[in-house]
Amino acid sequence: MAVAEKIDTPLLDELEKGPWPSFVTEIKKARQTSPMCDDLLGQLELSYREKIGHWKHGGIVGVLGYGGGVIGRYSDVPEKFPRVAHFHTMRINQPAGWFYTSDALRTLCDIWERHGSGLTNMHGSTGDIIFLGTRTEELEPCFQELTANGFDLGGSGSSMRTPSACVGPARCEWACYDTLKLCYDLTMTYQDELHRPPFPYKFKIKCAGCPNDCVASIARADLSIIGTWKDDIQQDDDAVAAYAAEGVNIQKDVVDRCPTRCMEWDGAKLTINNRECVRCMHCINVMPKALRPGKERGATILIGAKAPIVQGALLSSVLIPFVPEEELEETVKELINRVWEFWDEHGMNRERIGELIQRVGMANFLDAIGLEPVPEMVSAPRDNPYIFFRTDEEQA
Amino acid sequence: MPVPIEEIAEEMYKMVVECEGKRNLKASDLTKAMIAKYGEENCSKEDCKKALRQLMDSGRTVYSYFGGSYVTLPKKEGAAPD
Numbered sequence: 001m002a003v004a005e006k007i008d009t010p011l012l013d014e015l016e017k018g019p020w021p022s023f024v025t026e027i028k029k030a031r032q033t034s035p036m037c038d039d040l041l042g043q044l045e046l047s048y049r050e051k052i053g054h055w056k057h058g059g060i061v062g063v064l065g066y067g068g069g070v071i072g073r074y075s076d077v078p079e080k081f082p083r084v085a086h087f088h089t090m091r092i093n094q095p096a097g098w099f100y101t102s103d104a105l106r107t108l109c110d111i112w113e114r115h116g117s118g119l120t121n122m123h124g125s126t127g128d129i130i131f132l133g134t135r136t137e138e139l140e141p142c143f144q145e146l147t148a149n150g151f152d153l154g155g156s157g158s159s160m161r162t163p164s165a166c167v168g169p170a171r172c173e174w175a176c177y178d179t180l181k182l183c184y185d186l187t188m189t190y191q192d193e194l195h196r197p198p199f200p201y202k203f204k205i206k207c208a209g210c211p212n213d214c215v216a217s218i219a220r221a222d223l224s225i226i227g228t229w230k231d232d233i234q235q236d237d238d239a240v241a242a243y244a245a246e247g248v249n250i251q252k253d254v255v256d257r258c259p260t261r262c263m264e265w266d267g268a269k270l271t272i273n274n275r276e277c278v279r280c281m282h283c284i285n286v287m288p289k290a291l292r293p294g295k296e297r298g299a300t301i302l303i304g305a306k307a308p309i310v311q312g313a314l315l316s317s318v319l320i321p322f323v324p325e326e327e328l329e330e331t332v333k334e335l336i337n338r339v340w341e342f343w344d345e346h347g348m349n350r351e352r353i354g355e356l357i358q359r360v361g362m363a364n365f366l367d368a369i370g371l372e373p374v375p376e377m378v379s380a381p382r383d384n385p386y387i388f389f390r391t392d393e394e395q396a
Numbered sequence: 397m398p399v400p401i402e403e404i405a406e407e408m409y410k411m412v413v414e415c416e417g418k419r420n421l422k423a424s425d426l427t428k429a430m431i432a433k434y435g436e437e438n439c440s441k442e443d444c445k446k447a448l449r450q451l452m453d454s455g456r457t458v459y460s461y462f463g464g465s466y467v468t469l470p471k472k473e474g475a476a477p478d
């Protein structure tokens with residue numbers, strides 16, 4: 001393929017200096033196969049020079065029948081950079097836990113070189129594989145090739161977004177449930193909600209195998225499913241002693257950093273008051289050979305996190321403190337149905353579920369979805385001393 | 397008596413045409429309107445989903461994104477170059 005003419009990019013070139021990887025270098029490399037990249041660099045350089053973005057968002061492009069998976073983007077200076085006049089993004093549903101064979105990666109890249117810029121983002125913050133930059137007329141053929149090879153588009157707009165999961169039991173001994181299986185099952189169950197936006201706004205589900213929460217579900221997902229355990233931390237005293245002998249300062253680096261101060265170290269023996277442990281994983285992370293999550297495993301289900309967009313950021317709140325692993329799939333689906341029903345009925349346009357809960361109050365929300373309040377839902381004791389009783393409670 | 401899916405789709409389509417240029421309709425607006433019109437016993441949420449899918453798969457309506465996702469008639473993208 002012909003190499004496009006070189007455009008001078010003195011400002012972008014600055015981003016190639018230093019020891020770290022550079023997206024500018026990678027786009028320059030891609031020019032060998034994709035002339036689009038030259039215009040992309042040119043438009044970016046122009047934006048850096050003028051300190052103004054030159055992309056316009058589109059809202060209509062997509063593939064037939066789907067309402068998600070394509071984010072329309074156009075250049076507002078197409079006469080200068082005609083090869084990026086259209087530069088749409090496609091979101092491709094990633095495999096659970098982001099495991100690929102080399103063949104699958106080659107297939108994806110070949111498809112994208114045929115139909116787009118060849119530039120990818122593995123992976124976007126949504127979790128999807130991101131294909132960066134194509135023309136409207138290439139969307140359908142690209143989609144056809146993707147589906148013929150077993151891939152599908154992910155979610156965007158007011159749909160259920162592509163569920164994502166940490167590597168879970170495939171690679172990580174701390175996984176308290178099979179994150180990959182749950183993520184896959186939810187993806188397949190809610191195909192309609194993923195491809196045909198039915199909601200007031202987006203809805204993200206993320207599955208983390210333990211409280212380390214490698215998918216940041218507590219900050220990013222409308223529904224977070226975070227692995228945890230109910231019984232005691234598994235403890236190997238000989239291994240604890242070996243850590244101490246190797247120079248780990250167990251008092252300072254483990255015991256003093258336990259958020260609930262539920263550990264004691266007498267210089268020879270570590271004691272954990274497991275009733276006070278909040279499963280934060282700190283001690284386990286420091287001494288992985290000595291401490292492990294308990295054997296009675298499952299997950300905590302939380303609701304309502306989001307990054308700041310229309311309103312400020314929210315962290316998740318606990319909905320169900322512990323669901324045993326074998327009941328997880330059924331419980332999550334039942335809960336999702338009730339939550340969506342309520343959101344559908346009461347949600348305002350562009351209102352995330354966490355914002356709706358803030359607006360109507362957690363007590364009303366719990367009542368509507370049929371959950372009893374439990375102490376684990378309380379993140380901090382109230383500081384307002386006034387308590388109002390309902391008249392019927394007073395009379396009783 | 398359950399309303400045929402084709403009829404629900406046709407009613408939804410009429411609503412989209414009437415609202416074009418005046419008000420953006422979400423999938424849930426159409427669903428609620430159909431349930432209000434026919435009654436839940438004759439027209440379920442599931443029926444509305446099927447009707448909407450028929451409209452989308454035939455290309456008579458499309459999903460458009462203006463901050464949120466709406467059901468609209470197919471049209472040329474405003475942001476696209478001529």
Ligand code: SF4
Pocket residue numbers: 166167168172173174175176208209210211212213214215
């Ligand atoms: S969230 Fe926990 S189980 Fe999942 S990869 Fe991270 S440490 Fe492992």
Ligand code: SF4
Pocket residue numbers: 257258259260261262263272276277278279280281282283284
């Ligand atoms: S997991 Fe966290 S709360 Fe529990 S004992 Fe270890 S450090 Fe303390």
